[in-house]
Amino acid sequence: MAGNKQHGxxxxxxxxxxTPAELLAACRAAGLRRTQLLESVLEVLRTHTEPIKIGDLAxxxxxxxxxxxxxxxxLLQRLEAKGLVRRIGLHERAAHFALHRxxxxxxxxxxxxxxxxxxxxxxxxxxxxxEVGRRTGFREIYHELQFYGVCPQCAAKSA
Amino acid sequence: MAGNKQHGxxxxxxxxxxTPAELLAACRAAGLRRTQLLESVLEVLRTHTEPIKIGDLAxxxxxxxxxxxxxxxxLLQRLEAKGLVRRIGLHERAAHFALHRxxxxxxxxxxxxxxxxxxxxxxxxxxxxxEVGRRTGFREIYHELQFYGVCPQCAAKSA
DNA sequence: TTAGATGCAAACGATTTGCGCGGAA
DNA sequence: TTCCGCGCAAATCGTTTGCATCTAA
Numbered sequence: 001m002a003g004n005k006q007h008g009x010x011x012x013x014x015x016x017x018x019t020p021a022e023l024l025a026a027c028r029a030a031g032l033r034r035t036q037l038l039e040s041v042l043e044v045l046r047t048h049t050e051p052i053k054i055g056d057l058a059x060x061x062x063x064x065x066x067x068x069x070x071x072x073x074x075l076l077q078r079l080e081a082k083g084l085v086r087r088i089g090l091h092e093r094a095a096h097f098a099l100h101r102x103x104x105x106x107x108x109x110x111x112x113x114x115x116x117x118x119x120x121x122x123x124x125x126x127x128x129x130x131e132v133g134r135r136t137g138f139r140e141i142y143h144e145l146q147f148y149g150v151c152p153q154c155a156a157k158s159a
Numbered sequence: 160m161a162g163n164k165q166h167g168x169x170x171x172x173x174x175x176x177x178t179p180a181e182l183l184a185a186c187r188a189a190g191l192r193r194t195q196l197l198e199s200v201l202e203v204l205r206t207h208t209e210p211i212k213i214g215d216l217a218x219x220x221x222x223x224x225x226x227x228x229x230x231x232x233x234l235l236q237r238l239e240a241k242g243l244v245r246r247i248g249l250h251e252r253a254a255h256f257a258l259h260r261x262x263x264x265x266x267x268x269x270x271x272x273x274x275x276x277x278x279x280x281x282x283x284x285x286x287x288x289x290e291v292g293r294r295t296g297f298r299e300i301y302h303e304l305q306f307y308g309v310c311p312q313c314a315a316k317s318a
Numbered sequence: 319t320t321a322g323a324t325g326c327a328a329a330c331g332a333t334t335t336g337c338g339c340g341g342a343a
Numbered sequence: 344t345t346c347c348g349c350g351c352a353a354a355t356c357g358t359t360t361g362c363a364t365c366t367a368a
Contacts, residue, residue: 087250089248089249089250090248091248091254095250108295108297108300110297117295119291119294119295121290121291121294124283124284124287125283125284128283128306129306131280132267132278132280132306132308133308135280136267136276136278136308136310137310137311138267138269138306138308138309138310138311139308139311139314140308141267141306141307141308142306142307142308143304143305143306143307144304144305144307145284145302145303145304146302146303147287147288147291147297147300147301147302148300148301148303149291149295149297149298149299149300149301150299151295151296151297152296152297152298155298
């Protein structure tokens with residue numbers, strides 16, 4: 001399952017720099033109420049480099065007791081609708097979520113163990129978004145880029 | 160829902176050019192048995208430009224009666240394991256599948272109606288795969304690139 | 319003949335909805 | 344006080360597995 005193994009990519013320097021107050025302010029501005037759950041979810045997301053799924057979020061340190069998945073789901077839905085959080089598909093059954101940061105991230109996923117590493121490199125796709133919009137007529141375009149492969153650990157096991 | 164609306168992108172000229180015989184031969188070479196279901200699934204995938212989900216596949220013209228989802232799932236699993244088919248995540252609950260063609264495709268997805276269009280443009284990411292492999296130690300890397308936005312139809316409705 | 323495929327049914331797990339209560343504004 | 348957000352329970356739905364039967368090789 002999605003573990004915490006490191007895969008070489010240095011973690012992003014810019015991540016985790018947003019202050020809790022800033023995030024909260026953005027949520028308030030979006031019309032969300034200041035809830036204990038909201039605060040702790042924001043804090044978990046803020047300090048997480050990798051996208052996290054609801055199941056893991058529910059058990060994360062800082063979330064009181066075992067949080068109801070349905071509630072979490074609705075909160076994340078709200079956050080996503082407001083553009084504060086991004087839902088990310090990683091070929092796992094459960095959707096992953098991450099703060100929508102100013103700087104964009106791409107991911108590498110191991111197709112054996114499902115482990116996810118965040119890539120910290122210049123993304124060549126960003127400039128394509130306008131091009132795609134022009135071609136297709138789509139608006140408000142963003143993108144998602146994942147690399148899939150076999151991580152060193154799994155490659156070693158197979159050998 | 161996933162509709163069949165057109166979104167401007169010209170459909171790929173190269174797609175659908177594989178002959179059924181070639182595909183079947185590839186499957187045989189991979190050790191799969193020549194089944195009626197296999198043949199019809201290949202044919203549906205071959206003539207489909209967009210990735211298709213199991214539910215739709217089960218009802219596609221050419222598939223006899225209502226095919227058992229479990230059977231379809233296992234078949235697609237086998238095909239994916241052999242590298243003949245790619246599973247594609249498009250932020251829908253159901254996974255999508257497409258033939259693994261020699262030429263790579265990227266997709267544009269409407270986040271309102273879920274409609275999917277296949278992009279027919281040079282993908283700038285392919286050359287990055289080796290770079291990512293070098294950085295992370297991952298092997299056998301491929302990538303998946305999706306653009307998300309609001310399609311013209313949905314944009315019109317909102318306005 | 320024999321291993322691989324299929325169909326049916328049931329188990330699973332993530333997501334989603336209904337509803338009444340409690341807390342933020 | 345009012346309305347939004349929460350927790351609990353139940354409904355959905357896609358995916359997965361077990362098992363007996365069938366069939367391509």
